Amino acid sequence: MLHKTAIVTFMFIVLLFSWFAGHIVVGEKEIVFPVMIKTSTTCQTTTTANQNQLIVFTPSKYVAQLLTQNLCDDKVVAKQYGSVIGYWGYRTVDSLEFVGKGIADLILAKNNIMEAFRAETTYNYQPVVGFSDYTAFFISSKEKPLITKQYFLDKRIGLLDYPTSRSGHILPKQTFKQLGLNIAQLKITYASSHNELRELLANGQVDLIASFWRENDSKRFSKNYITPISSNVAGTRWYLKMQHNNTDLLCAVQSHLLSMSKEQSFRYYQDVEPYWQCNNYPVTFIGES
Numbered sequence: 517m518l519h520k521t522a523i524v525t526f527m528f529i530v531l532l533f534s535w536f537a538g539h540i541v542v543g544e545k546e547i548v549f550p551v552m553i554k555t556s557t558t559c560q561t562t563t564t565a566n567q568n569q570l571i572v573f574t575p576s577k578y579v580a581q582l583l584t585q586n587l588c589d590d591k592v593v594a595k596q597y598g599s600v601i602g603y604w605g606y607r608t609v610d611s612l613e614f615v616g617k618g619i620a621d622l623i624l625a626k627n628n629i630m631e632a633f634r635a636e637t638t639y640n641y642q643p644v645v646g647f648s649d650y651t652a653f654f655i656s657s658k659e660k661p662l663i664t665k666q667y668f669l670d671k672r673i674g675l676l677d678y679p680t681s682r683s684g685h686i687l688p689k690q691t692f693k694q695l696g697l698n699i700a701q702l703k704i705t706y707a708s709s710h711n712e713l714r715e716l717l718a719n720g721q722v723d724l725i726a727s728f729w730r731e732n733d734s735k736r737f738s739k740n741y742i743t744p745i746s747s748n749v750a751g752t753r754w755y756l757k758m759q760h761n762n763t764d765l766l767c768a769v770q771s772h773l774l775s776m777s778k779e780q781s782f783r784y785y786q787d788v789e790p791y792w793q794c795n796n797y798p799v800t801f802i803g804e805s
Contacts, residue, residue, distance in 0.1 A: 559585055561593055568597045570597040570622070573605070573614040593768060647752050651728065651746070655726075655737060655741065671702075684707075713727050
């Protein structure tokens with residue numbers, strides 16, 4: 517009995533010593549793990565004492581960083597906010613998070629996502645500028661896709677894993693339904709982004725994908741091997757949360773978005789349309805032309 521007590525006492529002393537040794541080595545400093553993936557950027561306006569923060573979200577890291585800094589340097593923004601934080605995320609689910617919870621003050625999103633969440637009613641998101649409509653395609657690397665039931669039955673098809681994507685999910689599935697195809701009969705591989713879809717096609721993992729056509733796609737694929745699914749698909753838009761009739765901020769934001777569009781490398785993002793008349797007072801909504 518005495519022997520067992522001695523062993524227990526010894527183990528307790530060892531544990532106690534280990535705890536003290538660890539406490540001395542670590543000290544009182546909090547252990548901070550480095551951020552492996554950065555998805556935001558923050559800057560200060562000239563009114564640093566102001567605690568209000570303008571939150572921006574966009575799928576592009578480059579746009580988020582550029583726009584955030586431009587807004588921080590803006591005099592109108594500085595009158596209302598002490599800082600601007602720009603977030604970016606490449607997946608549709610990231611947009612859903614910011615729209616669904618009304619987190620972003622300014623966001624680049626598809627209008628069908630805004631409609632699905634009733635964001636314009638719930639958070640009073642208003643469109644500021646919009647990009648042109650586009651066409652959705654089936655894209656192959658070896659042949660021009662046919663819109664027939666028999667054609668799709670033996671094909672490996674790449675789609676987006678997000679039901680809110682028109683070109684990558686909604687429209688191709690509508691096509692399959694119209695052809696009388698059961699989705700369960702098809703060989704579908706789901707991807708998390710349009711870029712991933714292109715990688716699947718380029719690597720021969722699928723026979724065709726559903727997406728839109730980019731200018732630089734011709735470097736890897738033939739424009740002869742694309743078949744339109746639907747044209748006049750509504751493009752993305754920038755939305756500003758207008759819980760107040762803050763037209764000064766709206767016009768400042770619109771001005772920066774129009775200027776930034778001229779600096780974009782893709783032609784699609786250069787063709788931007790303003791939705792507000794800001795040259796004269798009062799500021800009025802002019803909508804799409």
